[in-house]
Amino acid sequence: MPTLEVDGKNFEVDEEGYLQDWTQWNENIAKRMAKDDGLDLSDSHWEVIRFLREYFEKYQIAPMIKILTKEIGKTMGPEKGNTKYLYELYPAGPAKQACRYAGLPKPTGCV
């Protein structure tokens, strides 16, 4: 299984770089993943990552986009509660890129 090295420790990831065990996550893992994509994580990025982690803890799955945009809109202002804003932050898509940085597995099924 592929691994990602962060701070001298190896973390198991899947073929597309998603962390295998979400409980192993720490902020430096997100920073490392972002750096590999040529992205600097701003406060706005972290807001999304933190929301995703909190949501996952409660629900054991990443939120659907509808929930993500609404909740981001609530905490960060209505002008940010839309997919356009999220795609500006995470060009490869909030569901994929942001979830990966947050250490969550990707959803599967009829999606």
Next chain:
Amino acid sequence: MAKTPKPDELSKIDYAPPQSAWMDTPAELKEGNWCYGAKPKNLETLHFPNPREWRVQDEDWKLPENWQEIILKGMKDLLDKYRSFRVFMDICVRCGACADKCHFFIGSGDPKNMPVLRAELLRSVYRGNFTKAGKILGKLAGARELTYSVLKEWWYYFFQCTECRRCSVFCPYGIDTAEITMMGRELLNLLGLNTDWISGPAANCYMKGNHLGLEPHTIVGNLEYMLDDIETVTGIKITPTFNRKGAEILFVTPSGDLFADPGTYTCMGYLMLFHELGLDYTWSTYASEGGNFGFFTSNELAKRLNSKIYAEAKRLGVKWILGGECGHMWRVLNQYMDTWNGPADFLQVPKSPITGTVFENAKSTKMVHIAEFTADLIKNGKLKLDKSRNDNLKVTFHDSCNTSRGMGIFEEPRYIINNTCNHFYEMDELTTREKTFCCGSGSGLNAGENMEIRMRGGLPRANAVKDVVDKYGVNMVANICAIDRAVLTASLDYWVPGTGVTGVHELVANALIMKGEQPRTTNLRGMPLPGTEGQE
């Protein structure tokens, strides 16, 4: 992950077969055309054999030493169990009527995607081991040995068939190539050779009742967000019930509708319709999946995953079951459920409490398709519909393989669309109804890493869509399947950008005039309704 070629590159298809004979041309497993192998944790959850870490691109797939013996024994068992399988192995005359009917062959030009040759991959091993002629004459009789390379070829091509059964419509013998693929996958699973995009959802379904792994409180939470949106659009507060004993009807739908756009809008459509009717129904957080990725794995697993539907109907004491917009779910429900998990003699023959119509066609399964249910409501004048609310749409209808070829649902969705939209246009008749083209990624092929073959397989359908886009300005493709909603969104974005995808019940909900609703200014997607643009 392989980079997907651009449409202009991918549409240059080479139909010239290789110089060497097919048996002498080993399959080259090209990235972008296969899915990642099943992860050990998912196979363990399902109690499937040979859970281990393995990579498709590696030489060694970490198989048990006696893997040939396992496959041949498995093949014998299947031949003994299913007469259809033996017949399909024996009767093909290789006339080639099916050859150019497969969306994967049309989109790839790979001769092994001709249904006849895909079946021949298995048939050749059958001949070599189970027929006298094949045993004696070998290659002369079209027989071959089961080698490692043959096994890899099976894996590659049986996961490049979507079990859509279009080829079967054209076969003069009625050979069902989907069943051959199903047998092929069943054999591969004896060695732990599934894809993870199938075994993952199947494992989720086995543990949590649905492919996505939605917990009960997540299902409720997701629906609550949708109900919020419905209230914003209509001013109506809806409070559905969950796991309610004594409800008249149990409603089961694919979990994709509970999670992913644009399926969520279809789901809002169900919620609004049932509310308006005052239907005595309940959602279930246990039977929370109509789809069945077990069906893409093995007969036994499909049966196991499906059993919760009748079990929940019995537990709740409902009279009958209503099912949402899904494709393969209906192939399972309509053609397998009764004999797998039935008889459901604790249920009644479904009768619409609104119109009194008795659904005689569902008297064995006790489960009605929502398109039948809603078409009957409209036919009996029970819904007030304002078609003009969908005037921004020029709609075409994509028949899902399983509801069309698997159960003959042709008219109902069209009847609903014609009663909810003013602008409806049919695609070319060679690509609709029983001749419909697959969306391109059914039967568990809708992953991210096999995008090249998905786009190739999606080309014929997209091509027919492009035709009505060019002729009539079509901008929305309606369908009654959750996989369609996910898959067409990607393939149309690739081949015919700017074309939207919708479930039929989203169209119903937008047109539905509800009692006590506020004047609507937007549709369910939050877009201004035609005629209200620019108004506040």
